[in-house]
Amino acid sequence: MKKIISALLAGCCLTSLTAQDVVVKGPDEKLQLVVFTSPAEKPSYSITYNGKTMLEKSPLGMNTNIGDFAKGMKLTGHTVTPIDTVYHQDRIKTSQVHYQANELNCHFENLKGQKIDIVFRVGNNDVAFRYTLPRQDGKGSVTVTAEETGFRFPQQTTTFLCPQSDAMIGWKRTKPSYEEEYKADAPMSDRSQYGHGYTFPCLFRIGDDGWVLVSETGVDSRYCGSRLSDVSEDNLYTIAFPMAEENNGNGTVAPAFALPGATPWRTITVGETLKPIVETTVAWDVVRPLYETKYDYRFGRGTWSWILWQDGSINYDDQVRYIDFAAAMGYEYALIDNWWDTNIGRERMKSLVEYARSKGVELFLWYSSSGYWNDIEQGPVNRMDNAIIRKREMKWLQSLGVKGIKVDFFGGDKQETMRLYEDILSDADDHGLMVIF
Incomplete structure (x- = not known):
């Protein structure tokens, strides 16, 4: 000593x-x-x-x-x-x-x-x-x-x-x-x-x-x-x-x-x-996984139109161009950002997923985290912060063959936000979805 x-x-x-x-x-x-x-x-x-x-x-x-x-x-x-x-x-x-x-x-x-x-x-x-x-x-x-x-x-x-x-x-x-x-x-x-x-x-x-x-x-x-x-x-x-x-x-x-x-x-x-x-x-x-995932997830490279063309690019034709771009580059994914529910629509999203898959590309879709802690208009909103609606939405995404979601604009660092992160991850795994926060 x-x-x-x-x-x-x-x-x-x-x-x-x-x-x-x-x-x-x-x-x-x-x-x-x-x-x-x-x-x-x-x-x-x-x-x-x-x-x-x-x-x-x-x-x-x-x-x-x-x-x-x-x-x-x-x-x-x-x-x-x-x-x-x-x-x-x-x-x-x-x-x-x-x-x-x-x-x-x-x-x-x-x-x-x-x-x-x-x-x-x-x-x-x-x-x-x-x-x-x-x-x-x-x-x-x-x-x-x-x-x-x-x-x-x-x-x-x-x-x-x-x-x-x-x-x-x-x-x-x-x-x-x-x-x-x-x-x-x-x-x-x-x-x-x-x-x-x-x-x-x-x-x-x-x-x-x-x-x-x-x-x-x-x-x-x-x-x-x-x-x-x-x-x-x-x-x-x-x-x-x-x-x-x-x-x-x-x-x-x-x-x-x-x-x-x-x-x-x-x-x-x-x-x-x-x-x-x-x-x-x-x-x-110093940490361990909270749970074993149900699915084997493989992330990769992707294209994202919003970074250059922003909200105006979230339409069917521009997303086809970015899917083609991902395929030409040998990338695995394309991310479709906010407003897809309005500008492309849920019915046409099915055909867009099918088109992407025909090119060997899988899709991620954007969601707002909530609807009651900010003033975001960009949709979809009010889908991720309610367990009943969230599970219904994820079931629909899984049926289309969507591979992941981007969940955006969380309200802060409170414990209830940490709980929401965890709930989204758990429900997403039940439906084979990857998550970008």
């Missing part, structure tokens, strides 16, 4: 360690996580890489309707377990991934004796962590009112961030659409454009020492999507939940889940260059 502490102090760790603090390194020992566990302070952590500070002491914990899991937290024990697995993926940047990490599970109790675990995965260039809660005092569910989770950067850090927009503004009141402009190499002192922080993923340059990418993974119907807050005066960004105005005010901003249960993973990728940032697979390393 003395050797470890000496090495940490020599390696520019900014905070003194105590007997309770926990140190874990990645398999190649360049990436180092320290968890600080003094009951007099909130739990916190720091990250160094090759002895250089990537994240300074940053807070951990969360507040819930059943207890405060941030203040007065006592470490009651911890375990470290090596992870060494190989998995295959045919939809990401590499097909075979050899994932190695050391998993640290820290067991905490709050002032009332309520328990929470913080689970960390420390790889060679990635740290992922999440909170897990058992049933508490007979309670079988929890609402998370706020996360204390933070990311405090060294003073020399600059940022590459996309601001989170106001809700219910912009074209047809469709924002946030995650189409705001990134600022490159901006100082941390710059405030976000709208005052709502930043959309994941968030990239930081630690001067000449390296790079850090902060994001999340494993978000599903049991939580909301999150973002980073604006920075505080001491270079701290924290996890922020959706705004109340999102989804036209429908749905809660505070996620809830059954107990025992867990939050999504917060992910931190570090490197001396951008190479580990580009090549990271942490978004898939």
